[in-house]
Amino acid sequence: MDNTLLFDARARVLADLQARQQATAPAVSALEDAVSQRKWWAEQWPEGAQYVAGLVAQDVQDALFETVGRWPLCLDCGDRAPVHALYIQPDLGGPDPVWVCEETGDVVAPLGGL
């Protein structure tokens, strides 16, 4: 397992948390947990490395949903739709994970690019 991939995954998810002012202590701790769990997972299944970044983002999304709510919210739709979230595409977590609007299905940004 290449640790660079994990550092990259962590950095990209952290950047997107910061972009939405959600890089709180509990969120960062959820991120650390997700990275260490996915590290273990990728060590068992090295071919899974390309999915790690997107999976870490989904893990953090799930953890935040249970505590602070939906992250990241879609800002592109504005008043055209009720408040909704972005999700990771491809659903498997990779390769090349992007954030997609739940309502329109449009690609909003690459993971790490919010």
Ligand SMILES: [Zn+2]
């Ligand atoms: Zn939207």
